[in-house]
Amino acid sequence: MNTPAAIELNLEKIRKQFPVLHQxxxxxxxxxxxxxxxxxKPKRVIDALTRYYEHDNANIHRGIHTLAERATKAYEETRHTMQRFINAKHVEEIIFTRGVTESINLGSSSYGRAFVKAGDEIIISGMEHHSNIVPWQLICEEKGAIIKVIPLSEVGELDLDAYQKLLSGKTKVVAVNHASNSLGSINPIKEIIDLAHQVGAVVLIDGAQSSAHLPIDVQALDCDFYCISSHKMYGPTGTGILYGKKELLEKMPPYMGGGEMIKDVTFEKTTYNDLPYKFEAGTPNIADVVALNEAILFINELGKENIANHEAELLSYAAKKLSSIPSVRLIGTAREKVSVQLFVIDGIHHFDIGQMLDTRGIAVRTGHHCTQPLMERYGIEGTVRASFSVYNTKEEIDLLAEGVERIVKFLK
Amino acid sequence: MSIPQTQDAIIDEFSLLDGDMEMTVFYIMELGQKLPDIKESDRTEDNIVKGCQSKVWMMARLENDKIYFEADSNTAITKGLVSLLIRIFNGQSPDVILNADLYFMKKIGMERFIGTQRSNGFAAMIKQMKFYALAFKTQKEIAS
Incomplete structure (x- = not known):
């Protein structure tokens, strides 16, 4: 991967590329x-969507006309760009899905159906999004397998000693996130993967929160599956990928049946298409996949390291600003984090804080962030979550802090 | 005061805020702070209004054919919102409540400053209050 050398990003220039911010x-x-x-989404992603529908729209792969050819080429180009983006060995290891939720469901359902048996164990972590909990529960219920959970410390770091104790010959799958959508903690996935492989388990990484922020090299990580969301990395909604090692994907049964995923169909027997098409039944989300290419190029051009440096600066500035406000309590203070900060104000409900901030034009998330077991771990119902991207500024964090301070002054 | 009179008074009060979103939300929270808390023991599953994202507990009693509501919420804004409904409905008869036409929300542009989710929750509170009114009315009809 060619990453530009560490540089100070030109925020003004970057912000100009995002039309939605200027309102x-x-x-x-x-x-x-x-x-x-x-x-x-940067303008180039939005333009790619428009351009696709205005010039190239056609169904892919089976057409012999020019538009079908152009659409197919553009769709497959994103697969190649994504392959390079995560350093996959083979392009057919990149399967397009509707997003990370579908990627995990595809992985858990197809792999689980073929390989998980009664009494097997699946290890997840205490900081998983519901999307990386429920699909495993479904397969466990179906197969009579058992879920085990890696606990976490107060600051929000996984307890690796406890993890090692959970691993055994019964462990079939380990499914954890690269970075937590709630706490922001970056998990030591290389270590987690290596330990799982020692007992013969496969590892699925939920990369929803990492793809826009952290370097991903699936070969160096040696993970078996890696899930990526387009819309969390400047791309359109409704698409994402499941990366899977070729030898595993080949052994797994199809997830959905339909067009595209077949080689031959008779009423007696269907033979399936090769990878990756075996897992891409039906007309895919062509336009959004095509535009995702621009999102990846956008990240590559800025350089992930530069993005990460800027976001890390914003995060530490926000943590400092917010924690200096009386009654504000930060949740999730792991040493390694992506740019997500949870906070609560004792005695003030997070909905009220979110609503008040909205009156000032400040958009934050409130609630349990689809991590109810995690909220339970901290004995809270929900929090406010502020999360930062490459286009955010310190001035915006000042406005956030100012808004929060006003609420505290008013309600306390 | 009749239900339309109370609503008109509320509309007048909100008009003083001049459409300033932040002031409006602060004002609603202030109204909530003035509404007495219900007892901890009344914060039960049975008293929860279903359909609200925040927790809202509501109780009602009938005195001399008039209904009196008590309510509380875990969020300040919702508590302020329910206080408006209590102000409008308290001391009214079941029939009057059942037939009441609530127009103040639209006039003060409530949806704009509380959003769709909370507006749905607000509708659930009204439904619950009318449900209490219907229950008291039916109770009385059976008794007579």
């Missing part, structure tokens, strides 16, 4: 700090 919300300039839910 007033409730009479104030929009301050968008809900990036962990979905981040905003």
């Amino acid at each position: 007033q919300v409730n009479g104030n300039p929009l301050v968008y700090l809900d990036n962990a839910a979905t981040n905003q």
Whole structure:
């Protein structure tokens, strides 16, 4: 991967590329700090969508006309760009899905159906999104397998000693996130993967929160599956990928049946298409996949390291600003984090904080962030979550802190 | 005061805020702070209004054919919102409540400053209050 050398990003120039940022919300300039839910799209991604529909729209793969050829080429180009983006060995290891939720369901359902048996164990962590809990529960219920959970410390770091004790010959799958959508903690996935492989388990990594922030090299990690969301990395909603090692994907049964995934169909027997098409039944989300290419190029051009440096600076600035406000308590203070900060104010409900901030044009997320077991771990119902992206500024964090301070002053 | 009179008074009060979103939300929270808390023992599953994202507990009693509501919430804004409904409905008869036409929300542009989710929750609170009114009315009809 060619990454530009560490440079100071030109924020003004970057912000100009995001049309949505330049608006007033409730009479104030929009301050968008809900990036962990979905981040905003640069003009080039939006233009790619328009261009596709205005010039190239056709169904892919089976057409022999020019538009079908162009659409197919553009769709497959994203697969190649994604292959390079995560350093996959083979391009057919990249399967397009509707997003990380579908990627995990595909992995758990197809792998689980073929390889998980009664009494087997699946290890997840205490900081998983519901999307990386429920699919495993479904397969465990079906097969009579058991879920085990890696506990975490107060600051939000996984307990690796406890993890090692959970691993055994019964462990079939380990499924953890690369970075937590709630706490922001970056998990030591290389270590987690290596330890799992020692007992013969396969590892699925939920990369929803990492793909826009952290370097990903699936070969160096040696993970078996890696899930990526497009809309959390400047790309369109409704698409994502499941990376899977070729030899594993080949052994796994199809997830959905339909067009595209077949070689031959008779009423007696169907033979399946080769990878990756075996797992891409039906007309895929062509336009969004095509536009995702631009999102990856956008990240590559800025350089992930530069993005990460900027976001790390924003995160530490936000943590400092917020924690200096009386009654504000930060949740999730792991040493290694992506740019997500949870906080609560004792005695003030997170909904009220979110609503008040919205009156000032500040968008944050409130609630349990689809991690109810994690909230239970901390004995809270929910929190406010501010999450930062490459286009955010320190001035915006000042506005956030100012808004929070006002609420505290008013309600306390 | 009749239900329309109370609603008109609320509309007048909100008009003083001049559409300032932040002031409006602060004002609603202030109204909530003025509404007495219910007893901890009344914060039960049975008293929860279903359909609200925040927790809202509501109780009602009938005195001399008039209904009196008590309510509480775990969020300040919702508590302020329910306090408006209590102000409008308290001391009214079941029939009057059942037939009441609530127009103040639209006039003060409530959906704009509380959003769709909370507006749905607000509708659930109204439904619950009308449900209490219907229950008291039916109770009385059976008794007579």
